[in-house]
Amino acid sequence: MSLGELSTLLxxxxxxxxxxxxxxxxxxxxxxxxxRVGERVEAESVAVGTAGASAAAGSTVVAERPxxxxxxxxxxxxxxxxxxxxxxxxxALHVAGTVLRGLAAGRVPWANMYEFSLVGSLVAVTTFLxxxxxxxxxxxxxxxxxxxxxxxxxxxxxxxIPAAAVEPALQSYWLVIHVSIAIIATGLLxxxxxxxxxxxxxxxxxxxxxxxxxxxxxxxxxxxxxxxxEALSFRITAVGFVLxxxxxxxxxxxxxxxxxxxxxxxxxxxxxxxxxxxxxAYLHARTTRGWSGRRAAWFVVIGxxxxxFNFTGVNLFFHGLHAYSGLTTGTPK
Amino acid sequence: xxxxxxxxxxxxxxDDPYDAAEDAPATVTxxxxxxxxxxxxxxxxxxxxxxxxxxxxLLAVVAVPGSVxxxxxxxxxxxxxxxxxNPSVGPWLDRLGFFDVYASPWFSxxxxxxxxxxxxxxxxxxxxxxxxxxxxxPRTPRNLARMPSHRELTTTASPEAVVDAxxxxxxxxxxxxxxxxxxxxxxxxxxxxxxxxxxxxxxxGNVLFHLxxxxxxxxxxxxxxxxxxxxxxxxxxRGFANAVTDYDTFEAGTAFDPRSLVPFTLRxxxxxxxxxxxxxxxxxxxVADVTVKDAQGEHKETIxxxxxxxxxAANVYLQGNGYAPDxxxxxxxxxxxxxxxxxxxxQDAQYRSKGVIKVPDVTSGDxxxxxxxxxxxxxxxxxxxxxxxxxxxxxxxxxTVWKGDLGLDDGVPQNVYELDARGMTQxxxxxxxxxxxxxxxxxxxxxxxxxxxxxxxxxPRFVALDLRHDPSLPWILGFAVAALGGLVLSLFTxxxxxxxxxxxxxxxxxVAAAALARGDDLGLDAELDRVxxxxxxxxxxxxxxxxxxxxx
Numbered sequence: 001m002s003l004g005e006l007s008t009l010l011x012x013x014x015x016x017x018x019x020x021x022x023x024x025x026x027x028x029x030x031x032x033x034x035x036r037v038g039e040r041v042e043a044e045s046v047a048v049g050t051a052g053a054s055a056a057a058g059s060t061v062v063a064e065r066p067x068x069x070x071x072x073x074x075x076x077x078x079x080x081x082x083x084x085x086x087x088x089x090x091x092a093l094h095v096a097g098t099v100l101r102g103l104a105a106g107r108v109p110w111a112n113m114y115e116f117s118l119v120g121s122l123v124a125v126t127t128f129l130x131x132x133x134x135x136x137x138x139x140x141x142x143x144x145x146x147x148x149x150x151x152x153x154x155x156x157x158x159x160x161i162p163a164a165a166v167e168p169a170l171q172s173y174w175l176v177i178h179v180s181i182a183i184i185a186t187g188l189l190x191x192x193x194x195x196x197x198x199x200x201x202x203x204x205x206x207x208x209x210x211x212x213x214x215x216x217x218x219x220x221x222x223x224x225x226x227x228x229x230e231a232l233s234f235r236i237t238a239v240g241f242v243l244x245x246x247x248x249x250x251x252x253x254x255x256x257x258x259x260x261x262x263x264x265x266x267x268x269x270x271x272x273x274x275x276x277x278x279x280x281a282y283l284h285a286r287t288t289r290g291w292s293g294r295r296a297a298w299f300v301v302i303g304x305x306x307x308x309f310n311f312t313g314v315n316l317f318f319h320g321l322h323a324y325s326g327l328t329t330g331t332p333k
Numbered sequence: 334x335x336x337x338x339x340x341x342x343x344x345x346x347x348d349d350p351y352d353a354a355e356d357a358p359a360t361v362t363x364x365x366x367x368x369x370x371x372x373x374x375x376x377x378x379x380x381x382x383x384x385x386x387x388x389x390x391l392l393a394v395v396a397v398p399g400s401v402x403x404x405x406x407x408x409x410x411x412x413x414x415x416x417x418x419n420p421s422v423g424p425w426l427d428r429l430g431f432f433d434v435y436a437s438p439w440f441s442x443x444x445x446x447x448x449x450x451x452x453x454x455x456x457x458x459x460x461x462x463x464x465x466x467x468x469x470x471p472r473t474p475r476n477l478a479r480m481p482s483h484r485e486l487t488t489t490a491s492p493e494a495v496v497d498a499x500x501x502x503x504x505x506x507x508x509x510x511x512x513x514x515x516x517x518x519x520x521x522x523x524x525x526x527x528x529x530x531x532x533x534x535x536x537x538g539n540v541l542f543h544l545x546x547x548x549x550x551x552x553x554x555x556x557x558x559x560x561x562x563x564x565x566x567x568x569x570x571r572g573f574a575n576a577v578t579d580y581d582t583f584e585a586g587t588a589f590d591p592r593s594l595v596p597f598t599l600r601x602x603x604x605x606x607x608x609x610x611x612x613x614x615x616x617x618x619x620v621a622d623v624t625v626k627d628a629q630g631e632h633k634e635t636i637x638x639x640x641x642x643x644x645x646a647a648n649v650y651l652q653g654n655g656y657a658p659d660x661x662x663x664x665x666x667x668x669x670x671x672x673x674x675x676x677x678x679x680q681d682a683q684y685r686s687k688g689v690i691k692v693p694d695v696t697s698g699d700x701x702x703x704x705x706x707x708x709x710x711x712x713x714x715x716x717x718x719x720x721x722x723x724x725x726x727x728x729x730x731x732x733t734v735w736k737g738d739l740g741l742d743d744g745v746p747q748n749v750y751e752l753d754a755r756g757m758t759q760x761x762x763x764x765x766x767x768x769x770x771x772x773x774x775x776x777x778x779x780x781x782x783x784x785x786x787x788x789x790x791x792x793p794r795f796v797a798l799d800l801r802h803d804p805s806l807p808w809i810l811g812f813a814v815a816a817l818g819g820l821v822l823s824l825f826t827x828x829x830x831x832x833x834x835x836x837x838x839x840x841x842x843x844v845a846a847a848a849l850a851r852g853d854d855l856g857l858d859a860e861l862d863r864v865x866x867x868x869x870x871x872x873x874x875x876x877x878x879x880x881x882x883x884x885x
Contacts, residue, residue: 164609165609165617167615167617168616168618168619168637168638168639169638169639171618171638171639231852231853234853238825241820241824242820242821242824245816245820246817249813249814252813256806257640258638258639259650259652260562260648260650260652260799262806262809265399265400265404265406265407265434265435266407267400270396270397270399270400271400273396274397277389277392277393278390278393280389281389281390281393284382284385284386285386287382288382288383288386289382289383290383291383291386314400318400318401
């Protein structure tokens with residue numbers, strides 16, 4: 001078995017581990033919701049007895065603005081433990097698979113769409129695990145791991161090509177700089193999308209949306225407040241936006257080296273620009289009266305849709321210079 | 334979502350500086366040019382956050398068609414094909430500028446309005462910010478307990494010691510570059526306060542980012558006016574000189590001066606192409622070895638795809654390559670009518686290359702045109718001839734023959750890679766099929782109809798070189814880096830205010846402390862804790878008059 005084949009096998013292993021983790025995260029969220037409902041019933045019964053005291057307590061809570069620490073139920077969250085363990089194991093396999101892929105190809109492992117999904121999901125999962133070390137954001141697990149699973153699955157099933165060296169246009173140190181930062185930005189924006197999507201869902205449920213009223217959506221009650229989700233999403237998006245700005249600038253410098261112009265409105269450049277503008281609009285929306293909160297969160301959703309389209313659609317539908325999927329043979333440049 | 338009113342909004346960091354300006358006419362920074370009220374209203378709208386937001390969204394939307402429709406500057410052939418295939422809708426799209434989106438009036442309108450809005454918004458903010466930077470931190474609020482983060486403690490240390498301890502921890506290690514700006518005014522007799530503020534750099538970064546974007550736009554426009562770009566096809570063993578006339582295509586900005594071309598010549602010594610050995614033949618390496626002759630003398634250089642060559646204040650890029658079969662054609666009278674390499678343009682990954690050999694200079698009779706393909710590794714089958722590999726393992730020329738008038742003499746520019754068939758007739762075999770020549774290297778074949786002979790003497794390669802000079806590049810890089818730096822500062826600098834009030838009650842000092850941040854700030858509590866801890870650490874020290882220098 002060659003290094004490349006071994007890498008693919010490890011990636012399959014990682015995908016399997018993530019699948020288990022995904023289920024476990026979903027179970028955890030459902031349990032959490034059940035616990036939450038129980039707590040709320042208790043709290044309400046207490047509140048009836050001491051109405052005045054609870055009102056005072058309530059105002060204190062508002063004034064102190066609790067930091068975004070999601071509720072931890074009184075029970076041990078066994079499903080979450082399993083999910084974190086399998087995610088960590090999956091990440092180990094994922095890292096090993098990615099490193100071997102790079103060794104097999106004799107270059108950095110991010111030069112075609114398969115490798116992009118491989119490394120992009122790696123960054124998303126790593127970001128998630130790093131965030132988990134600093135505070136309890138395990139509630140994001142099902143979405144982040146779910147997206148990573150989809151990315152790996154698509155990569156293995158649709159974008160896979162054997163490990164090989166790259167064409168002259170990609171033989172540059174910019175491949176290391178530009179593409180790696182682009183992938184990290186994509187991974188971060190994935191996590192912030194997860195937070196904003198949850199924020200929107202929770203906000204709708206809190207507002208009494210009939211579509212989200214059923215008990216299947218009860219896990220949303222277990223999440224931190226929409227305000228905290230908003231703050232979390234913003235922090236990650238801010239980092240992602242800076243990295244994306246760097247990606248676009250580094251891309252322009254590489255284009256200046258390789259194609260004799262720093263900007264040529266190639267489809268990939270167009271969509272990178274669109275991504276940048278949408279997230280810039282998000283940052284403005286947050287500070288515009290009447291646009292913060294829910295409306296701003298929609299910008300993250302739209303922005304992430306453009307990120308995904310930039311990664312998949314542009315490579316598959318348009319003919320541009322960034323045709324690096326390796327799935328079709330381009331004309332010699 | 335807006336459960337709480339925003340805790341504090343420093344001037345200049347208001348959500349909308351103009352909304353704030355309405356409340357406080359003193360900070361109105363609109364140009365006072367005596368405009369009519371409606372114009373002022375339009376200006377105010379244009380420079381509002383809401384309109385900036387709309388314009389940003391609009392910019393994202395209007396950029397998209399450029400990726401959907403073929404664009405003339407990038408790919409004129411596809412535009413022509415699109416117009417041919419869509420005769421009803423195509424001309425309308427063309428009229429509306431959909432084939433050159435980024436130069437269209439509507440795209441330009443959006444970004445010009447956006448930049449006007451940006452300037453109109455950021456210049457007043459800059460003024461406000463410059464004032465804020467010079468101003469002292471705001472006075473200590475009366476009720477510190479109402480702040481989102483607050484502490485209270487008592488200490489036996491003197492008020493001066495408390496104030497000094499707080500100041501030391503707030504200023505940090507570098508006195509010249511303090512973390513907080515600190516003032517310690519006396520409120521009323523016996524009540525000392527400390528008010529401190531940090532994060533001025535946040536707004537500085539914000540202003541820097543936006544001004545850098547303006548600089549970027551100006552640099553790009555300047556570059557457009559001053560740049561030049563020339564393309565030349567150079568065959569192995571031959572060269573070109575850096576002069577407008579020597580390029581196959583040459584375009585330059587409106588402010589370009591042809592005298593600014595730095596003279597040099599470049600000769601292509603050798604071009605090497607490497608491909609994978611499998612049937613897909615993916616390119617692996619392209620290297621052009623060249624000799625440059627300029628003011629410094631003659632020196633050997635290499636040009637690769639990602640490694641342009643610097644020559645004569647310009648960069649020379651390797652943009653394409655192919656084969657240029659070297660042919661010699663004698664006319665019916667046996668005189669040499671044509672001799673030299675003819676570039677054939679590759680059509681696919683296997684370098685099936687298309688080309689035309691035009692022979693106008695015949696001694697007598699019809700002019701000759703040879704149209705066809707070069708196959709680097711030819712395979713002849715029942716379906717026809719094709720190439721299976723891009724390297725010249727079994728090269729073959731497959732040509733059909735035309736005779737008549739090439740149309741070169743009437744002065745109309747022609748595409749050298751296409752035969753203008755209007756004055757030509759194709760030479761046919763006796764069976765009525767087009768007469769086809771299959772030529773191997775070194776071979777001499779007779780042209781049909783007694784038109785003469787063709788000798789294929791060699792197969793040099795050619796490279797397509799792009800030579801470009803854009804004096805704005807360092808500026809663009811500089812502004813881009815400034816924008817990135819400003820962005821980082823404006824997004825990641827925390828803005829915090831910290832206050833202390835020291836009152837004496839029964840011989841002990843009651844210290845109330847509070848902190849406030851703009852937006853969510855995870856480090857705010859820790860910041861306040863540091864200050865409070867420094868004050869609390871004073872307690873075991875009973876010497877109240879430890880400091881002899883008066884604060885401030």
